Amino acid sequence: MTVVLVKDLVKDFGGFRALNGVSFAVDEGEVFGLIGPNGAGKTTTFRILAGLLYPTRGEVLVLGEKPGSLRVKKQTSYLPEDAGTYRNITGYEFLRMVAELYFGKTREAEEAVEVGVEIAGLGEKIHEKMKSYSKGMKRRVQVARALMVRPKLAILDEPTAGLDVVQAKEIRDIVREYARSLGVTVLMSSHNMLEVEDVCTRVALIDRGRVLEEGHVRDLVEKYGAHNLEEVFFKVVKGGGR
């Protein structure tokens, strides 16, 4: 099943064309990476898929429907790159608040909180105020809230940005492990190509609002005679793509 379908997507901001005919598709069960240089159009694409921005032109389907409908929104989690946290509530209270927004005061909400606490993995610190959390702890709670509601699609914009090596790896392990066990399809971005190789099954490489390459990491590495995805990225972006 196709979870995300983007076809000839164009997005203009005033006179500036941020997306210039983007096309790619994400299948159920994938961890799909949207990669590209700064300003390539990744966040703009994510915001359109999350129903926060309207496309100028093109076809965008999430779970077979236009983004923004209540049904799609209920089945999609979007974690923005700069997602903030509430300072004066605990991680636990935050997870409970999100779960109740999704499910109301139900048994389902309680189960989601249990899963969220497990994913966050903060032990007793989950009951401390979030203002005392490190950047990595805040991100763990944010990733937990995105996955715990078992969305069909989780859109994670640079989930490990600004984290140290250990914290980033832990977030990666969470994404990989829980995406599989909870049956969540993931669309994520990252500037760390080692990370993308580690966690993503397929990628689309976007630059200046266009997809220059799409495919399995291993196939792209082979196609470009490269040692790794970073080298593919460099060759594609410098060479202008296919």
Ligand SMILES: Nc1ncnc2c1ncn2[C@@H]1O[C@H](COP(=O)(O)OP(=O)(O)OP(=O)(O)O)[C@@H](O)[C@H]1O
């Ligand atoms: N609301 C907006 N108004 C005007 N221009 C915008 C707006 N949002 C994004 N842009 C522009 O669109 C282009 C794509 O931005 P976008 O944030 O999607 O890139 P990105 O690939 O996510 O970059 P980064 O890796 O730096 O986060 C950029 O040139 C950006 O300045």
